[in-house]
Amino acid sequence: MADTAHRTPRALDLKYQPGFTSVAMLCFFVLYAPIAVLVFFSFNANRSVTRWTEFSLDWYVRALANEGIQNAAVTSLEVAVFATVFATSIATAAALATTRVARYRGMTAAYTVINMPLMVPEIVTAVATLSFFALLRTTLGINFGLGNVMIAHTVFCIPFAYLPIRARLENMDLTLEQAAADLYATPWRTFRRVTLPLLVPGVIAGAMLAFIISLDDVIITMMVAGPGQTTLPIYILGQIRRGVTPEVNAVSTILLAVSILFVTLFFLLGRRRT
Amino acid sequence: MTKVFGGGTDVVRALDGVSLGIQENEFFTLLGPSGCGKTTLLRLIAGFEQPSGGEILLDGASLTHLPPFRRPVNTVFQSYALFPHMTVIDNIAFGLEMRGLSKTETADHVAEMLDLVKLSDLGKRKPGQLSGGQQQRVALARALANHPRVLLLDEPLSALDLKLRKEMQIELKRIHRDTGITFIFVTHDQGEALTMSDRIAVMNAGHVLQVGSPTEIYEHPTSHFVADFIGETNFLEGEVVARDGASAKVRLSSGVERQASAPKDAAAAGRVSLAIRPERVTLSQSRQTGALNGRVETMVYFGTDTNYHLRLEDGRAFMVRLQNHEGAQAPFATGDEVAVEIADHALQVLRD
Numbered sequence: 001m002a003d004t005a006h007r008t009p010r011a012l013d014l015k016y017q018p019g020f021t022s023v024a025m026l027c028f029f030v031l032y033a034p035i036a037v038l039v040f041f042s043f044n045a046n047r048s049v050t051r052w053t054e055f056s057l058d059w060y061v062r063a064l065a066n067e068g069i070q071n072a073a074v075t076s077l078e079v080a081v082f083a084t085v086f087a088t089s090i091a092t093a094a095a096l097a098t099t100r101v102a103r104y105r106g107m108t109a110a111y112t113v114i115n116m117p118l119m120v121p122e123i124v125t126a127v128a129t130l131s132f133f134a135l136l137r138t139t140l141g142i143n144f145g146l147g148n149v150m151i152a153h154t155v156f157c158i159p160f161a162y163l164p165i166r167a168r169l170e171n172m173d174l175t176l177e178q179a180a181a182d183l184y185a186t187p188w189r190t191f192r193r194v195t196l197p198l199l200v201p202g203v204i205a206g207a208m209l210a211f212i213i214s215l216d217d218v219i220i221t222m223m224v225a226g227p228g229q230t231t232l233p234i235y236i237l238g239q240i241r242r243g244v245t246p247e248v249n250a251v252s253t254i255l256l257a258v259s260i261l262f263v264t265l266f267f268l269l270g271r272r273r274t
Numbered sequence: 275m276t277k278v279f280g281g282g283t284d285v286v287r288a289l290d291g292v293s294l295g296i297q298e299n300e301f302f303t304l305l306g307p308s309g310c311g312k313t314t315l316l317r318l319i320a321g322f323e324q325p326s327g328g329e330i331l332l333d334g335a336s337l338t339h340l341p342p343f344r345r346p347v348n349t350v351f352q353s354y355a356l357f358p359h360m361t362v363i364d365n366i367a368f369g370l371e372m373r374g375l376s377k378t379e380t381a382d383h384v385a386e387m388l389d390l391v392k393l394s395d396l397g398k399r400k401p402g403q404l405s406g407g408q409q410q411r412v413a414l415a416r417a418l419a420n421h422p423r424v425l426l427l428d429e430p431l432s433a434l435d436l437k438l439r440k441e442m443q444i445e446l447k448r449i450h451r452d453t454g455i456t457f458i459f460v461t462h463d464q465g466e467a468l469t470m471s472d473r474i475a476v477m478n479a480g481h482v483l484q485v486g487s488p489t490e491i492y493e494h495p496t497s498h499f500v501a502d503f504i505g506e507t508n509f510l511e512g513e514v515v516a517r518d519g520a521s522a523k524v525r526l527s528s529g530v531e532r533q534a535s536a537p538k539d540a541a542a543a544g545r546v547s548l549a550i551r552p553e554r555v556t557l558s559q560s561r562q563t564g565a566l567n568g569r570v571e572t573m574v575y576f577g578t579d580t581n582y583h584l585r586l587e588d589g590r591a592f593m594v595r596l597q598n599h600e601g602a603q604a605p606f607a608t609g610d611e612v613a614v615e616i617a618d619h620a621l622q623v624l625r626d
Contacts, residue, residue, distance in 0.1 A: 173353065175353055176355050176357060178320075178349075178351075178355065179349070179351060179357070181322075181341070182320055182321075182322075182342050182347075182349045182417075183368050183372055183416070183417075184344075184372040184373050186343055189372060194357055198359060
């Protein structure tokens with residue numbers, strides 16, 4: 001095997017340190033046991049989320065038939081799709097502008113500014129966004145309704161979409177684009193025929209990350225959304241206030257399944273190398 | 275041409291006043307150690323870099339301010355830079371398609387190119403499914419498909435193993451002959467440069483030190499660097515006693531006077547450096563007054579030749595290469611006292 005020489009010697013390998021396995025298992029337990037319990041009780045025939053009686057899919061049937069949940073799911077999807085499309089497009093442009101240009105003054109600053117929202121506490125962004133839309137409404141009389149939520153989601157999804165796209169661009173050999181230019185391709189055709197096709201896995205990864213982030217958001221949505229603009233997480237939060245039923249577990253489990261699906265795709269596409 | 279990278283105190287003069295004229299249909303090589311500016315010069319011709327000063331002319335028309343996609347030159351990259359998401363055929367067709375050739379014309383050209391580089395069976399493969407040598411051929415075909423006025427080759431053979439490299443050297447010469455395109459070839463391998471080129475420009479530290487045919491460069495290096503970089507060389511000190519055009523009479527420290535070749539701009543009188551190739555001298559048994567006398571320190575057998583490493587009387591090292599003859603005993607042994615015999619015109623006066 002070619003990689004034998006690079007393998008860490010056993011004495012230095014963290015895996016063989018005493019207690020490694022137990023600590024790892026404890027971490028996994030703390031992370032996933034609550035989720036496992038939630039999924040488990042979504043199949044409970046009883047009304048209780050702590051006492052198991054027997055297996056049933058009733059709560060899923062109920063959840064899917066619930067008009068409130070249906071509406072919330074549609075709203076969530078509308079917002080997430082809008083945010084994904086726009087955030088990914090903007091992030092792709094930003095990634096190109098910070099990797100496919102000669103170094104310019106302020107490039108590092110641009111990179112920092114793009115990623116800053118990841119570091120700002122979400123509640124700050126939420127309050128700021130709320131104030132911004134309030135200002136728009138009171139001074140200019142502009143209110144986009146659900147559009148407000150969509151715009152807010154687009155904005156906070158940009159850095160999440162940006163990171164995998166930029167990573168992909170940085171790993172891409174610049175001489176490929178030079179070769180295209182050498183073979184009479186104009187900058188636009190170089191982008192269309194060489195850069196973009198090779199960038200696709202990064203763009204898809206960025207889009208899926210943006211989609212999940214938008215789908216899961218609570219804090220900013222809660223501040224910005226008006227009446228009747230309930231997304232799925234907001235709906236679940238509202239239900240819990242009236243006591244947890246296995247119906248909430250069922251909706252949460254569906255949301256979880258969607259997330260896992262996307263994370264898996266994200267992982268697989270990230271691994272695919274050209 | 276001048277190319278300066280960086281600014282302020284952190285300036286690198288990658289090319290410093292380089293001026294070259296390359297003939298049509300020539301196999302022209304830029305030879306030099308890494309960092310000498312040869313690749314920068316190639317990138318300036320391709321249009322990937324902009325010169326800080328100077329001009330690039332093709333048939334009298336300036337290319338200097340054209341973007342790479344408007345220049346009638348194509349490049350074979352050191353890393354090949356094949357498009358990994360396209361098949362061999364699509365790679366070769368790329369330039370033709372960008373220039374707006376019809377589908378049938380493109381297909382004809384691609385087939386012709388696949389034939390030229392002997393890859394007709396592999397057209398449907400992706401670059402990742404090809405060996406290094408095959409990728410190299412695709413890169414060559416892709417660049418040649420457009421019949422460029424000038425083909426730029428950036429160390430194209432450096433990633434291949436020795437045997438394949440030798441094969442590709444012959445292939446490249448054949449393709450150069452068959453296509454009649456001007457080749458500008460960049461390499462740091464002096465052997466490759468000597469065997470393949472019509473003319474060579476030897477570069478160091480952003481300057482072109484000498485331009486000439488492989489024979490000129492090897493037989494008549496004009497500077498210390500060129501003499502040292504290409505082949506093996508002994509350096510001696512001497513004094514110019516008479517000068518006549520391209521030749522000069524020099525007196526060696528031992529007092530012997532010999533005719534030597536001299537570059538036009540070398541010193542007309544006074545002390546000079548001299549270069550002499552190890553195979554251009556002979557050895558004779560025992561010391562002689564007035565000759566370069568020394569003792570054999572080491573012998574290295576090469577099959578066709580034997581190298582004798584001498585220590586001269588003045589303490590300098592000197593190497594002599596003698597051809598081996600069938601069945602003959604080596605004429606000298608370690609520890610022998612010998613005299614180095616230098617014929618007229620074997621010595622080369624250096625500029626520096």
